Amino acid sequence: MKKINIKLSITALFLLGVVGVVNINCSEDVLDQVNPNKLSPDTFWQSQGDAEKGIIGAYSPFTHIWYYTRFEIFISDYRDDVVNGFNTSERTAVGYFSGTSDSNATRWCWQAMYQGVARANEVLKYVPDIDDPEFSQQEKDNILGEAYFIRAFNYFNLLNNWRNIPLITKPTSEVDLFTVTQADPADVWAQIESDLQMAQTMLPDSWSADQLGRATSGAATGYLGKVYLYQNKYAEAKVEFAKIMDGRYQLMDDYAHNFTEEFENNAESVFEIQLVADGLGGWGADAPNRGKGAAYQPDLAPAGYTGQDGMRINQWALDLFLDEQTVNGEIDPRTYTTFFWNTEETTTYEGKTLRSRTYLNTPYSSAYSPTATEIYANKFLDWEFNNHSGSQDGGWHGSGNNLRLMRYADVLLMYAEADLMDDNNLSADGLEAINAVRRRADMPEFTSVTMQDIEDERVKELSLERSRYFDLLRWGKVKSRIVDNPDLKSESAGTSAYKPGREYIAIPQNDVDRNPNLKQNPGY
Numbered sequence: 201m202k203k204i205n206i207k208l209s210i211t212a213l214f215l216l217g218v219v220g221v222v223n224i225n226c227s228e229d230v231l232d233q234v235n236p237n238k239l240s241p242d243t244f245w246q247s248q249g250d251a252e253k254g255i256i257g258a259y260s261p262f263t264h265i266w267y268y269t270r271f272e273i274f275i276s277d278y279r280d281d282v283v284n285g286f287n288t289s290e291r292t293a294v295g296y297f298s299g300t301s302d303s304n305a306t307r308w309c310w311q312a313m314y315q316g317v318a319r320a321n322e323v324l325k326y327v328p329d330i331d332d333p334e335f336s337q338q339e340k341d342n343i344l345g346e347a348y349f350i351r352a353f354n355y356f357n358l359l360n361n362w363r364n365i366p367l368i369t370k371p372t373s374e375v376d377l378f379t380v381t382q383a384d385p386a387d388v389w390a391q392i393e394s395d396l397q398m399a400q401t402m403l404p405d406s407w408s409a410d411q412l413g414r415a416t417s418g419a420a421t422g423y424l425g426k427v428y429l430y431q432n433k434y435a436e437a438k439v440e441f442a443k444i445m446d447g448r449y450q451l452m453d454d455y456a457h458n459f460t461e462e463f464e465n466n467a468e469s470v471f472e473i474q475l476v477a478d479g480l481g482g483w484g485a486d487a488p489n490r491g492k493g494a495a496y497q498p499d500l501a502p503a504g505y506t507g508q509d510g511m512r513i514n515q516w517a518l519d520l521f522l523d524e525q526t527v528n529g530e531i532d533p534r535t536y537t538t539f540f541w542n543t544e545e546t547t548t549y550e551g552k553t554l555r556s557r558t559y560l561n562t563p564y565s566s567a568y569s570p571t572a573t574e575i576y577a578n579k580f581l582d583w584e585f586n587n588h589s590g591s592q593d594g595g596w597h598g599s600g601n602n603l604r605l606m607r608y609a610d611v612l613l614m615y616a617e618a619d620l621m622d623d624n625n626l627s628a629d630g631l632e633a634i635n636a637v638r639r640r641a642d643m644p645e646f647t648s649v650t651m652q653d654i655e656d657e658r659v660k661e662l663s664l665e666r667s668r669y670f671d672l673l674r675w676g677k678v679k680s681r682i683v684d685n686p687d688l689k690s691e692s693a694g695t696s697a698y699k700p701g702r703e704y705i706a707i708p709q710n711d712v713d714r715n716p717n718l719k720q721n722p723g724y
Contacts, residue, residue: 241326248334248339255347257319258316258322261316262473265490266311267316271309272496274499275294277500279295282663283514284689290305292509293305297683310362314368315486317355320354323347325370327344346415352399352427355391356427360670362705363721364385367383367388369391379715382719389431396420405417412464412474413474421441423471425614425618432621437618449467449468449469449611451608451609451636452640453550455641456533465602468607470606473603475494476493483596491595492597494597494599494601496580498592499511500579501590502576503574504567505567512574513539520656520660521538526641531547532641532643533554534660535547536578538664542556542564542568542573544565579664585601615629615630615633616630620649620654631648634653702723704721707721707724
């Protein structure tokens, strides 16, 4: 993704000062002069270049360490039934239903998401009025389409994590943030749908090679289908998914190529977060000279390969992967990409012999006791590409491996689900969609499919890709799958802190304290 640095030289500052001195006695309105060194909406939104800077600024929170660079993993993967987070801390607390309204870990995610919303609102407000003859209508529409997409994307995350949220569609200068109220979730869903429909019509099908990672019409369509699916609007979801099952995306031949820096922005990628290992460190703001690498890797890495508390994988998830064999009588190759566990069995796949390995190609028996039974993560660690000996080689941002958030395989599985649930009958197209995913992994094809088959296939294909918890939430299974199985959170504090409503996160207390119109979520 293109990075833009705004710099004002010493010479420019000096010249501006000289102009001020020369004119100081030439106008009776001297006290009403605009400070040329201070950016404001009135002085900034003047050119195509300003619009480009504005939209890149709207993408920027995605790579904030408070969002996808790191902390978002604690409100997604760490909350599901696959991950068993070690220790008790404010980071892992929401995963065992003990989160509090004053938690920094969740408040930071809330802030980063609303930061993205606020910047998208600015773009949508001011870019249409930019009068620049070099700025074509198509280029303007593309940028506006990106802003609609970014706003919808962030509201989708806010709604699914907090549910009862303020819906703000104007620049912050036009809103009293101390009096806004929470919107009916139905109204937020409607806004998300509207924004994605706008994005569909305004975004390009693709970008030039130096702009890869920016949202496309295909990404808007994929997410619109997902938004419909999450609301049980199955017929509408199926229509949207079908639009991008037209050949523009393809499954990669090798499943593992979706999780390595070597094959970023590939043919299967619908939308991914652009990360880079540029040698920068830093914590906090989405600003120049701050790290934009995969700082979430230490929270996935196996014990002994991370400086963080970390986690292990629950046994049921591995058992699900192992419950059937490939057409060659071997372990599902996705298991090796996803997990690191105690086995010497191998699978032949795409001309390679797959083994259970971690950093520096270390076998399980060398990393731990030969009789150990803990299961750890492997997906996204990309140790084979960068030859790292641990997850924090090079610091927090030592890896530039992009985070894939929607892949074509997910689209196919969502299509199959929408198709089945629409009339409780899977069509030939729906059956082919799920079988295409299975064929890529050398798994035997289905002749008939149940909803449980689709749920299981989503675990095998998409574990550790920030979607499992929200699948359980939309299926109404958070309590039955997680709360009623406290062993799934045995490495922290079980699930006894659960109260009805805690499927969602507490509204940040700072916001509640400053705005009497905000009501705390049920259960807190």
